[in-house]
Amino acid sequence: MKLKTRIMVLGTLFFLLIIVYNILNHHAPSKHDRNITPFEKPELDKDDAIKEMIKKYKPDYDYKLKGSPWTLAASWVSDRQIHPEDIPELGAVLRAMSTRPITLADVGYKGTQLKMSLLLQGQQRVVFKPKWYTRDYVITDSPVSGTDRHNGEIAAFHLGRILQFRRTPLVSGRRVNMKTEIQGVGSKTLLNTFYTKDENMCFYGKCYYCKGPATGVCAEGEVLEGTVVLWMPSRFKLKLHKHPWSRTYREGKLASWETDDGYCRKVQMIDYYRDGPILLDIIDTAIFDYLVGNADRHHYETFHNTTETMLLLLDNGKSFGNPFHDERSILAPLYQCCSLRVKTWQRLLSLQGGILSSVLRGVLDGDPIAPVINDKHLIALDRRLKSALNEVDICISKYGMKVIVTS
Numbered sequence: 001m002k003l004k005t006r007i008m009v010l011g012t013l014f015f016l017l018i019i020v021y022n023i024l025n026h027h028a029p030s031k032h033d034r035n036i037t038p039f040e041k042p043e044l045d046k047d048d049a050i051k052e053m054i055k056k057y058k059p060d061y062d063y064k065l066k067g068s069p070w071t072l073a074a075s076w077v078s079d080r081q082i083h084p085e086d087i088p089e090l091g092a093v094l095r096a097m098s099t100r101p102i103t104l105a106d107v108g109y110k111g112t113q114l115k116m117s118l119l120l121q122g123q124q125r126v127v128f129k130p131k132w133y134t135r136d137y138v139i140t141d142s143p144v145s146g147t148d149r150h151n152g153e154i155a156a157f158h159l160g161r162i163l164q165f166r167r168t169p170l171v172s173g174r175r176v177n178m179k180t181e182i183q184g185v186g187s188k189t190l191l192n193t194f195y196t197k198d199e200n201m202c203f204y205g206k207c208y209y210c211k212g213p214a215t216g217v218c219a220e221g222e223v224l225e226g227t228v229v230l231w232m233p234s235r236f237k238l239k240l241h242k243h244p245w246s247r248t249y250r251e252g253k254l255a256s257w258e259t260d261d262g263y264c265r266k267v268q269m270i271d272y273y274r275d276g277p278i279l280l281d282i283i284d285t286a287i288f289d290y291l292v293g294n295a296d297r298h299h300y301e302t303f304h305n306t307t308e309t310m311l312l313l314l315d316n317g318k319s320f321g322n323p324f325h326d327e328r329s330i331l332a333p334l335y336q337c338c339s340l341r342v343k344t345w346q347r348l349l350s351l352q353g354g355i356l357s358s359v360l361r362g363v364l365d366g367d368p369i370a371p372v373i374n375d376k377h378l379i380a381l382d383r384r385l386k387s388a389l390n391e392v393d394i395c396i397s398k399y400g401m402k403v404i405v406t407s
């Protein structure tokens with residue numbers, strides 16, 4: 001062959017090789033091909049995705065704020081979210097919640113559990129939920145047993161952010177000195193319930209379950225660990241609703257949803273649930289509650305003076321009680337209705353394979369009372385996420401892609 005012909009043949013072969021290589025490379029299964037669905041965006045490498053999400057969701061507690069943290073946080077609340085997705089100032093508000101001087105302290109304002117209602121410098125009300133359990137304590141009785149888990153409130157707040165629900169009021173850990181921070185500013189009603197046990201300061205407050213020292217909670221010396229929840233602005237009025245999937249709380253008595261597989265269709269016939277976003281919010285909430293192990297959402301609240309409505313993820317104190325038990329019945333709204341927002345589904349898919357626990361671990365790491373939850377609870381989150389997605393797959397195999405809805 002002439003040199004010219006040889007060069008041409010070699011050139012063509014080389015060109016073909018490149019094309020074949022490109023085709024093969026494009027179709028070669030990569031680690032990202034697992035679980036790819038028509039809705040999923042191309043993802044980053046897993047470690048990069050984790051790093052990026054921690055960077056986004058970990059509050060910057062050193063953030064310097066110019067104005068009032070309370071005015072800012074109040075301005076965040078709107079009809080369908082308590083705060084926006086991107087809030088670099090979050091750390092400054094959380095820091096203020098955990099450190100601002102307490103100007104008034106009173107017994108809990110609402111609810112059945114022991115709490116304090118605190119006013120922080122700058123006239124901001126917060127709820128203080130005290131620590132009852134050590135981090136490793138496991139609640140084994142029933143999924144609704146035990147008193148509040150103050151740390152669970154913190155983890156649930158950040159989980160709600162990571163899932164992009166944003167329906168939970170801001171929560172931060174705080175250690176309060178009962179002697180120097182509360183005694184001087186406490187109401188008579190509150191201070192009358194103070195007592196001492198084994199040299200620790202204690203209180204039993206005023207609430208449905210507050211029956212004297214036997215039901216009280218004690219600090220370590222003078223220092224009481226707890227969680228502060230930011231009170232929502234008064235321009236939003238709350239309306240209480242009975243949760244259609246609530247438990248009976250009576251032994252031996254089952255609720256309708258526990259015996260009737262067609263229960264969801266009955267709920268869907270109620271105007272309030274047929275139109276509007278609340279039923280899909282209930283399904284989001286079921287997934288959220290299943291992940292954190294909260295079987296106690298007997299009621300829920302919505303804003304009642306807004307144009308649009310949302311189910312508020314308030315009161316997450318009964319979460320993270322038992323990392324070894326996954327309470328499937330919490331998912332009943334999901335597996336009985338077989339319906340899920342596409343946005344929620346996409347989000348859950350993108351957090352599979354250990355991403356969720358790694359991100360939450362990184363985000364919680366900066367809280368003033370870190371470590372917030374132990375690794376057993378974090379591992380449980382990944383396992384439960386997988387089970388929840390499996391329930392979605394079962395629905396899809398039964399009814400097809402119409403299960404995934406866009407509203």
Ligand SMILES: Nc1ncnc2c1ncn2[C@@H]1O[C@H](COP(=O)(O)OP(=O)(O)OP(=O)(O)O)[C@@H](O)[C@H]1O
Nearest residue numbers: 110111112113127169229230231232238314315317
């Ligand atoms: N951050 C908040 N902003 C405004 N209102 C709130 C806030 N947190 C709680 N509330 C109101 O206080 C009520 C009681 O709060 P929470 O549910 O946390 O207490 P609880 O003692 O656990 O109640 P329950 O025993 O009913 O579960 C709520 O139902 C809500 O009306």
Ligand SMILES: [Mn+2]
Nearest residue numbers: 113315317318
């Ligand atoms: Mn509660």
